[in-house]
Amino acid sequence: MSRILIGSPVYQRPPILELFLNSLHRLESRGIDVDYLFVDDNVDTESSKLLQDFFHTHQPNCHPLIEGSKQEYYISNDITHFWNSSLVAKVALFKNKILDLAHRLEYDAVFLVDSDLILHPSTLVQLVESEKDIVSEIFWTRWTPESSLLPQVWLNDEYKLYAQAQGEQITFEEQQMREQQFLSTLKQPGLYEVGGLGACTLISLKALQxxxxxxxxxNVTFWGEDRHFCIRAAVLGCGLYVDTHYPAQHLYREEDIHRAQAELKSRIFPPSALLTKVTLSMTVFNEKGGKLADVLRSYRDIIDEAVIIDDGSTDGSGELCQEILGDIPLTLVRNEHASFHNEISLRKQQWRATIATSPEWILSMDADEMFEPAFKEGIRTLLRGTHVDAVCFRLYDMWSETHYRNDDFWKAHEFYRPFLVRYNPYFTYTWNDQSLHCGRFPNNVLGLSHILSSYRVQHWGWYTPEIRTSKYARYKKLDPEAQYGWMEQYESILDPFPVLEAWRSED
Structure with a gap:
């Protein structure tokens, strides 16, 4: 069992501090004993009260608050934040006090966090499991409103975002290319060595010692206490690393606060379930006479939110979605005309509408796909127990109410495909840009970490002769040369004697 001290010097506005403390409360701590130590340097009495309330709520795991000087005002606006030398010196002193206590009481590590961050619930566990002496969780910020998003980590000097050897001369173009390579790398989930970091950092007892x-x-004039910390760490032989699996949110401007507050209010599940917020993503087109009602009812106890594109339905499918999902937050987008003939356009629209809701896990299902009943009981445990970014399942093409097809042309159930993906706003997603069979998710999600699940999906898109006849005609019209599919499979749709297997719940 690891003992971790979470520490933070706090001079903060109440709305930001409340969001920060809420994210600390939500941190997972499997196998970790967590204590807290705050420096109260607030000039706003409401902020001091928030700290005191957190202190009393988390007894006996909170050390007594350290009183700051509460004399200097830190100025920030929606353009940038302003620091001076005395403020930097004061923050360095506060951070050292936290490190000193962690060292003296022999905590296994101290987690120093700035009070304008919102942490993902898995952050602490992820950093501890990295087994690095100094490691930060990444976050991204527009340092000025017109600038690009940039990380709080760097490679060299004060804030150089490109690799350069001592004495090496490189052109501006080479500098730009190397910088883009570094930033692109940081957008991929992983653990990377860097030259500088701060603001959200786990520091081991070994490093403290x-x-x-x-x-x-x-004899160093670099600006900011984090740079002096990083130089000293490098000289002492402590590697500096950044983890990019669970980026924190940086509340740098007013718009960031409003966005975070709106997201928090939209969540109707308890804090312990925040890690497993599941958003159903779906498209529907004249599905009312099929399995849509059963499908939606099967997800009611699984999802926390839904985003559905009604792609020009004329049978009331959209209204059925609203009726069955009831009080579950629903974003229903209605297309005036059906766009199923250009599937990639529809899938991209579905994706944009879904990520606009700030999802955590996206469960992308078609209107004729349903998990077996056991999935409802196991999904939360499944997601809470994994740090991966995608979960893959087997899909069974049901050819009747009781049998699925199983022959050389129809064996989807022998393969695992992603249906459940953790959304990462800093990952660059790419698509298979073809008008048919383009995939429900971007085509590079399997480049993310993923696991295979034994829960099965029943696909009801072929289970009656009428459906099969209609789909056969559709594929022959949209893909007559089988440019996007498999001609033999198309022709096998109407096979009068297919090979079928009985669906068994114990499979």
Whole structure:
């Protein structure tokens, strides 16, 4: 069992501090004993009260608050934040006090976090499991409103985002290329060595014993206490790493606060379930006479939110979605005309509408796909127990109410495909740009970490002769040369004697 001290010097506005403390409360701590230590440097009495309330709520795991000087005002606006030398020195002193207590009481590590961050629930566990002496969780910020999103980690000097060897001369174009390579790497979930970091950092007892701290180095003029910490750590032989699996949110401007508050209010599930917020993503087109009602009812106890594209239905499918999902938050987008003939356009529309809701896990299902009943009981445990970014399942093409097809042309159930993906706003998703059979998700999601699940999906898109006849005609019209599919499979749709297997719940 690891003992971790979470520490933070706090000079903060109440709305931001409330979001920060809420995210600390939600942190998972499997196999970790967590204590807290805050420096209360607030000039706003409401912020001090929020800290005191957190202190009393989390007894006996909170050390007494350290009183700050509460004298200097830190100025920030929607353009940028303003620091001066005395403020930097004061923050360095506060951070050193936290490190000193962690060292003296022999905590296994101290987790230093700035109070304008919102942490993903898995952050602490992920950092501890990295087994690095100094490791930060990444976050991204527009340092000025017109600038690009940039990380709080760097490679060299004060804030150089490209690799450059000592004495190496490179052109501006080469510098730009290397910088883009570094930023692209950081957008992929992983663990990477860097030259500088801060603001959201786990520091091991070993590093504390070696002497890392935030005191200024007299012969270094770099700005900011984090840079002096990182230089000292490198000299002492402590590698610096950044984890990018669970990016934090940086509440740098007013718009960031409003966005975070709106997202929090939209969540109707308890704090312990935040890690497993599941958003159903679906398209429907004249599905009312099929399995849509059963499908939606099967997801009611699984999902926390839904995004559905009604692709020009004329049979009331959209209204049926509203009726069955009831009080579950639903984004229903209605297309005036059906676009199923250009599937990639529809799938991209579905994706954009879904990520606009700030999802955590996206469960992308067609209107004729349904998990076996056991999935309802197991999904939360499945997601809480994994740090991967996609979950893959087997799909069974039902050819009747009781049998699925199983022959050389129809064996989807022998393969695992992603149906459930954790959304990462910093990952660059790409699509298979073809008008048919383009895939429900971007085509590079399997490049993310993923697991295979034994829960099965029943696909009811072929289970009656009428449906099969209609789909056969559709594929022959949209893909007459089998450019996007498999001609032999198309022709096998109407096979009068297919090979079928009985669906068994114990499979």
């Amino acid at each position: 070696l002497g890392v701290n935030f005191s200024p180095i007299p």
